[in-house]
Amino acid sequence: MKKILLVILSAFCFSTFAQSEKLDGNYNLSIETENASFTYTLILQQDGTFIFHSYTNNKQAIPPESNTYGKGTWTSEKNIITFSANPNTDFNEKHTLDFNNSKARFISKSPRDKSDKVVKTRLQFYKSDIFWMQGKELLKQ
Numbered sequence: 001m002k003k004i005l006l007v008i009l010s011a012f013c014f015s016t017f018a019q020s021e022k023l024d025g026n027y028n029l030s031i032e033t034e035n036a037s038f039t040y041t042l043i044l045q046q047d048g049t050f051i052f053h054s055y056t057n058n059k060q061a062i063p064p065e066s067n068t069y070g071k072g073t074w075t076s077e078k079n080i081i082t083f084s085a086n087p088n089t090d091f092n093e094k095h096t097l098d099f100n101n102s103k104a105r106f107i108s109k110s111p112r113d114k115s116d117k118v119v120k121t122r123l124q125f126y127k128s129d130i131f132w133m134q135g136k137e138l139l140k141q
Contacts, residue, residue: 070097
């Protein structure tokens, strides 16, 4: 009985570790238009923290260039990543974006899919209090 319990517990621990390992990394999105460019960078770290940077170069805005930052923690359940930020530690003069109530779906090719179909590994934000983050898809680098 002890051996069976050990095997089940080990399998659970390895599967949990393997999932978090494939989620962490750098995610980017660059958008170019005639008058503006937008670059979004999200770094999910193995320790469960994240750093976000948004750079905007809009020739019609005042000022034309802007940088916004955010940081906090992330957790995953199945393929859903939930972001949170602690008001006491994650906000300062530089890090002003509030990622509380933000959720993204991790999308990748299934290991069971043996076809030649190309599925880019990405995060798709489907819920966020930051209005311009909803619907954004950041590609894993």
